[in-house]
Amino acid sequence: MLNTETPSTRHPDLDSYATPALLDAFIDDQAAAVAAVKAAAPQLAAAVDAALPRIRAGGRLLYAGAGTSGRLGVLDSVELYPTFSWPRERAVAVIAGGAGAMFVAVEGAEDDRARGAADLAALRPGPDDVALLLAASGATPYVLGAIEAARAAGALTIGFANNPGAPVTAQADIGITLDTGPEVISGSTRLKAGTSQKIALNTFSSALMVKLHKVYGNLMVDLKATNAKLVRRALALTVRASGASEADAQAALAQCDHHVKTALVMLKRGVGAAEARALLDAADGSVSKALAA
DSSP: OOGGGSOOSSOTTGGGOOHHHHHHHHHHHTHHHHHHHHHTHHHHHHHHHHHHHHHHTTOOEEEEEOHHHHHHHHHHHHHHHHHHOOOGGGEEEEETTOGGGGTSOOTTGGGOHHHHHHHHHTTOOOTTOEEEEEESSSOOHHHHHHHHHHHHTTOEEEEEESSTTOHHHHHSSEEEEOOOOSOSSTTOTTTHHHHHHHHHHHHHHHHHHHHTTOOBTTBOTTOOOOSHHHHHHHHHHHHHHHOOOHHHHHHHHHHTTTOHHHHHHHHHHTOOHHHHHHHHHHTTTOHHHHHHO
């Protein structure tokens, strides 16, 4: 029996717990998710380093999964745009059962290997693309079909699973095993298995974005200011990173569509928006290099 399907020996009387003890059981068990990702750090580092040249060459991040894993892939792909201004067309996710499966479980969709291959192939993957294949069990047919299509196209494949020796990690170019063990509720991998996948995806994609100069120091300077909250955040980041007054920061941001990286170079180099953009382009988007040029 798979570890993720094995009944936990820690809480055999879970249904009799008082509320505080019940909550403690769930919360304490989540610590295993962090430990599992930490143990997989070398493989995650290898994945980032292997993905970086492909993404720099214009490749995309392609996510494929079913159920909780599929939804986590969609979540990671969607959040890259507002957080890092990453083009939507360069972070694309497919999920068993189609887009509607984000909101309503589509039973049986994960068992369709051919559909997984077809959905991934429909994205027209190429050698510069990076496919992230997600399956808690590591043996989901939909995901195994997707990995076949990605490998056939020459894409870099990175498999995530919560069971050691799983097919999805064995068949991937880089396998990342998040060994979270049995769940508090037997087989419910929306619990710590899902948490570990969320952490692993956050870690992978965020590290990749840092390497792509989407961050200055530890500041989120390439965000897309798409709402009032993010406009305020852009201003606060610009003031903090530049040392300029709020009025000067606001004026700079108004001239560059609230792009923090451009505003920083404008303020710290004393140049206009067009020259600041040119300096950033010449520095491959790195604020540090643009300021040092």
